[in-house]
Amino acid sequence: MAEQELSGNFADVMNAVEAGEVFRLTRNGREVAELRPLRPVRRPGAEELVARHRLLPRVDGTVMRREGDEFFGPGDGT
Secondary structure (H helix, E strand, C coil): CEHHHHHHCHHHHHHHHHCCCCEEEEECCEEEEEECCCCCCCCCCHHHHHHHHHHCCCCCHHHHHHHHHHHHCCCCCC
């Protein structure tokens, strides 16, 4: 689809993209872009988030602070 065709039919093209169609855009007869629908974003539900949380490693705050002090040097405690 040429640039001028896109600007003249933008609403129709966007409707077609939303419906799953893919367009290759050209400028001076040379392809320069592809217009395609985005993949839908999947948002995990509460059960999946809880299951993921249970897989996270346990963190010991005392050990983490000691390791941080060893690496960065002792802080002022704030």
